[in-house]
Amino acid sequence: MKNIILYSSLTGNTKRVAEAMASIMPPGTPCVSVKDAPENLSDYDTVFVGFWVDRGTANKEAAKLIETLTNPHVVLFATLGMYADSDHARESIEKAAALLPNKEQLVDGFVCQGKIDPKVIEMMYKMFLPGSAHGQSPERDALHKSAETHPDEQDFANAKEFAKSVLAKLQA
Numbered sequence: 001m002k003n004i005i006l007y008s009s010l011t012g013n014t015k016r017v018a019e020a021m022a023s024i025m026p027p028g029t030p031c032v033s034v035k036d037a038p039e040n041l042s043d044y045d046t047v048f049v050g051f052w053v054d055r056g057t058a059n060k061e062a063a064k065l066i067e068t069l070t071n072p073h074v075v076l077f078a079t080l081g082m083y084a085d086s087d088h089a090r091e092s093i094e095k096a097a098a099l100l101p102n103k104e105q106l107v108d109g110f111v112c113q114g115k116i117d118p119k120v121i122e123m124m125y126k127m128f129l130p131g132s133a134h135g136q137s138p139e140r141d142a143l144h145k146s147a148e149t150h151p152d153e154q155d156f157a158n159a160k161e162f163a164k165s166v167l168a169k170l171q172a
């Protein structure tokens with residue numbers, strides 16, 4: 001089984017989750033940014049693709065890669081500002097999975113919360129009216145506060161367990 005982990009990460013959250021997963025993979029498993037992905041990925045049985053959620057789906061760089069994958073197995077993982085157990089988190093993985101050329105390729109998906117760049121929060125609060133979906137409100141402030149500490153040690157532990165279970169599933 002040849003695996004590779006590819007991630008797209010602006011502020012480092014997704015990269016750190018990717019590295020946690022890499023730490024339990026067989027030694028020598030590549031873990032690189034999508035930007036540094038090998039041109040030919042066809043050697044790999046399984047491609048793990050990590051992305052940050054951008055407007056409810058995989059960010060553009062990751063989305064472009066996902067659309068081109070022809071490997072038998074693809075594992076998706078993501079970080080996002082919203083709560084990990086929210087519909088938005090689940091739907092973000094589903095939307096990214098829908099980009100795959102063949103839905104049978106998807107083995108599983110993993111999400112965890114990731115802190116949002118404070119500059120982005122400031123911009124949103126300026127752009128949207130207070131109390132609107134993305135504008136400032138007690139709920140929004142609470143969400144951002146809860147995201148501030150993620151990904152945390154528990155998220156990394158969950159990511160490792162997830163990766164282990166995927167490997168076990170693929171080897172069964």
Ligand SMILES: Cc1cc2nc3c(=O)[nH]c(=O)nc-3n(C[C@H](O)[C@H](O)[C@H](O)COP(=O)(O)O)c2cc1C
Pocket residue numbers: 008009010011012013014015051052053054055056057079080081082088113114115116117120
């Ligand atoms: C332009 C932009 C759009 C975003 N859109 C969403 C979104 O739709 N839903 C969400 O939950 N988080 C959203 N986020 C938050 C990021 O997905 C989150 O902070 C992520 O952990 C960043 O990962 P990174 O550090 O790997 O770049 C957005 C962030 C940015 C900068």
